[in-house]
Amino acid sequence: MEIDLFCQKIKEHYESKLPFMVFAHPESNEITAYLFTSKINSRNDNFEQAGAILAPFDFADNAYFLPIDQTTTITTHVDLSSIHPMTEVPLNEDFLEKQAYEALVQKSIKTIQNTPLKKVVTSRKKEIDLPFLDLENVLKRLFSLYASVFTYCWYHPETDIWCGATPEILVKKKDTSFATMALAGTKKPQNGMVVDWGHKEKNEQKYVVDAISKNLEKITSVIKISKTYSHPAGTLVHLRTDIEGVIKKSRSSLKSIVNALHPTPAICGTPKEVAKQFIDNNEGYDREFYTGFVGIIRPESETTSLYVNLRCMRLQPKKATLYVGGGITEDSNPELEFIETQNKMQTMLQVLHPLL
Numbered sequence: 001m002e003i004d005l006f007c008q009k010i011k012e013h014y015e016s017k018l019p020f021m022v023f024a025h026p027e028s029n030e031i032t033a034y035l036f037t038s039k040i041n042s043r044n045d046n047f048e049q050a051g052a053i054l055a056p057f058d059f060a061d062n063a064y065f066l067p068i069d070q071t072t073t074i075t076t077h078v079d080l081s082s083i084h085p086m087t088e089v090p091l092n093e094d095f096l097e098k099q100a101y102e103a104l105v106q107k108s109i110k111t112i113q114n115t116p117l118k119k120v121v122t123s124r125k126k127e128i129d130l131p132f133l134d135l136e137n138v139l140k141r142l143f144s145l146y147a148s149v150f151t152y153c154w155y156h157p158e159t160d161i162w163c164g165a166t167p168e169i170l171v172k173k174k175d176t177s178f179a180t181m182a183l184a185g186t187k188k189p190q191n192g193m194v195v196d197w198g199h200k201e202k203n204e205q206k207y208v209v210d211a212i213s214k215n216l217e218k219i220t221s222v223i224k225i226s227k228t229y230s231h232p233a234g235t236l237v238h239l240r241t242d243i244e245g246v247i248k249k250s251r252s253s254l255k256s257i258v259n260a261l262h263p264t265p266a267i268c269g270t271p272k273e274v275a276k277q278f279i280d281n282n283e284g285y286d287r288e289f290y291t292g293f294v295g296i297i298r299p300e301s302e303t304t305s306l307y308v309n310l311r312c313m314r315l316q317p318k319k320a321t322l323y324v325g326g327g328i329t330e331d332s333n334p335e336l337e338f339i340e341t342q343n344k345m346q347t348m349l350q351v352l353h354p355l356l
């Protein structure tokens with residue numbers, strides 16, 4: 001289907017207040033939209049039914065799930081070669097927002113120095129007024145951002161619109177084979193220069209590799225861990241290690257692997273419970289679906305792909321709320337951590353640019 005018509009159909013669906021999930025997998029030029037024919041939010045507590053899922057950071061069987069058998073599916077294509085380089089979108093930051101985030105980072109560093117906490121991922125949200133919501137324009141910009149990410153736009157009348165362009169796989173699974181990744185550490189390379197990773201980034205990423213491999217030990221029979229390498233996400237680069245293997249037959253459900261992984265130290269911290277408690281007590285807002293997971297569940301014999309919901313925003317008719325964070329260790333510098341969140345915010349600002 002031609003892209004203008006595709007976007008127009010999604011807009012009409014939104015105006016009828018019916019749920020949808022529009023998505024494109026990394027390196028694919030195909031965009032698929034599942035247009036749901038009722039407002040249902042099915043329970044799919046065992047993750048056994050095929051459909052689209054959006055789960056919050058505080059995941060406890062409270063994910064939104066839209067079953068594939070109640071959809072009309074439409075597809076379109078983007079020309080990946082036409083993807084234009086991003087230009088920085090100027091951002092108005094209140095001094096108080098900067099001060100509040102840097103104080104949160106400072107408190108995290110102090111807690112790391114004085115307690116068993118080793119790494120915690122802190123975050124903030126940024127609300128931006130919109131004159132109106134031009135959904136067709138948002139969709140076109142979102143799906144031509146860049147190719148290396150999972151891009152999605154979700155709507156349900158109870159959640160509003162959530163969209164994002166995330167570089168992080170939570171899990172890919174087909175039968176008993178799975179793949180995941182440890183993604184952490186962020187740099188903004190200048191003019192395509194090779195990234196020189198420092199101790200802080202290597203360390204914060206290693207926490208993720210260690211926790212993922214340890215948590216998977218109980219449920220996997222084979223586990224392979226790749227070398228760590230630089231992985232681009234738009235104008236930023238992260239450190240990435242691929243982890244793949246085979247799940248024990250008796251533990252092979254998608255649910256058991258999600259429970260073993262989420263929340264990883266890439267978006268929560270280590271030790272997990274201490275970090276989670278710190279976030280709940282200090283972050284001062286509800287992350288909702290940011291750092292939860294989003295994706296498409298397929299039948300056992302096909303590939304299910306779930307992604308960590310990063311570089312994302314919530315869209316309401318007159319407001320966009322952007323969510324960003326970063327991993328804090330004892331080597332963090334509060335001002336640089338604030339700048340890192342600004343850099344990460346650029347992804348969704350690119351989408352909103354013409355509306356600002």
Ligand SMILES: C=C(O[C@@H]1C=C(C(=O)O)C=C[C@H]1O)C(=O)O
Nearest residue numbers: 183184185186266324325326327
């Ligand atoms: C928390 C975010 O990203 C995560 C944190 C990273 C970091 O601390 O360097 C890098 C990639 C993600 O795992 C975010 O994008 O908001």
